[in-house]
Amino acid sequence: MKVILVNGSPHKEGCTYTALKEVEQELNSAGIETEIFWLGVRPVSGCLACAQCIKKGPNGERPTLRCVINDVVNEFLDKAEAADGFIFGSPVHYAAISGALSSFMDRAFYGKGKIFRYKPAAGIVSCRRGGSTAAFDQVNKYFTISSMPVVSSKYWNMVHGNTPDQVRQDEEGMQVMRELGRNMVWLLRCIEAGRNAGVEPPVKEKPVMTNFIR
Numbered sequence: 001m002k003v004i005l006v007n008g009s010p011h012k013e014g015c016t017y018t019a020l021k022e023v024e025q026e027l028n029s030a031g032i033e034t035e036i037f038w039l040g041v042r043p044v045s046g047c048l049a050c051a052q053c054i055k056k057g058p059n060g061e062r063p064t065l066r067c068v069i070n071d072v073v074n075e076f077l078d079k080a081e082a083a084d085g086f087i088f089g090s091p092v093h094y095a096a097i098s099g100a101l102s103s104f105m106d107r108a109f110y111g112k113g114k115i116f117r118y119k120p121a122a123g124i125v126s127c128r129r130g131g132s133t134a135a136f137d138q139v140n141k142y143f144t145i146s147s148m149p150v151v152s153s154k155y156w157n158m159v160h161g162n163t164p165d166q167v168r169q170d171e172e173g174m175q176v177m178r179e180l181g182r183n184m185v186w187l188l189r190c191i192e193a194g195r196n197a198g199v200e201p202p203v204k205e206k207p208v209m210t211n212f213i214r
Contacts, residue, residue, distance in 0.1 A: 001084045001188050002033040006076070008090040008101025010041050015126040016089045018164040019177050023087060023124070026181025032188065037076055039100050045069050046103040047110055054111035065112055073107045077115065080108070085120040085151075085188055087180075088139055095131030097138050109142050116143075118201050120187045122151040122180055125158045126167065132158040147204075151187055153180040 005024055009016035017036070024034045052068045067073050080086070088105065090097035097105075109116065123139030125132050136156055143150050157180055159173035160166075168174065 001192065002035070002082065003027055003085040003087060003184065003188075004076075004079060004083045005034060005036045005087045006089060006101070006104075007036055007038040008088060008098050008104065009039075009126070010098070010100065011091075012038050012040075013164070014091070015159065015161055015164055015167045016091050016124075018167045019124050019126050019159045019173070020087065020089045022174050022177035023181040023184070026178050027185060030182075030185040032185055035079070037079065039072055039104055042072070044072060044100045044103045045107075047106045051111070063111070065115060067107050069107070073104055076104075076108055077112065080112075080115050083119070084191075085184055086116070086148075087122045087124060087151075087184070088142075089124045089126070090135060090139060092125050092127035092131045092135045095134040097125070097135045102138075105139070105142050109146060113146055117147045117204075118191075119148055120151050120184060120191070121148045122153075122157060122184065124177065124180070127158065127160060128162045129160070132156070132160075147202075149187060149191075151180060151184045153177070153183060 005020045007017050007020055020036055024036065027034050050068060053066060054063045056063055066077055088101065090101045093099065121143040123136060125135045133156060136158060140150060153176045155176050157176060159177065160170050
């Protein structure tokens with residue numbers, strides 16, 4: 001089994017990375033393969049709403065499920081299909097996740113239900129002082145619209161500090177990260193056990209779209 005941990009911070013080994021590493025250690029100690037996927041510092045475009053990624057071919061063939069903007073999003077999607085779980089980490093910028101991660105997740109999740117459906121996911125946020133709960137709520141919305149089991153911990157998944165060393169001093173935050181890792185392991189194993197026992201995923205209904213206009 002493999003979990004991809006996405007680092008949505010412009011700092012490759014900053015506070016967000018420090019929190020993700022604490023989670024990763026728990027996953028690795030349980031034999032779960034991991035990869036920390038850093039978005040980098042190149043600009044990440046927002047979704048252009050072109051819908052090219054979900055359009056079927058002339059003969060009704062399967063959509064590509066890739067974005068027409070060939071950047072870090074497609075690099076991630078190439079890995080995501082084979083992954084069993086995900087953790088998305090972000091610094092808190094103006095009480096929200098980073099602009100890069102927001103654009104990244106908009107494009108990575110749009111029309112990509114087949115990649116993410118029924119795979120466990122969690123979000124973590126890192127802040128100096130405030131805005132953490134608003135950012136935490138934002139990242140979780142991508143999971144709950146995608147039929148993904150949301151992995152929780154003993155408290156909301158957040159750490160506090162302005163440097164990696166300060167984050168490590170947040171003993172409660174670090175404990176939250178460790179418990180999150182263990183809960184992810186438990187849920188992955190439960191899903192695997194269910195699959196081996198013949199438990200099938202829920203049957204997906206044909207989507208119903210309702211617009212609020214009369």
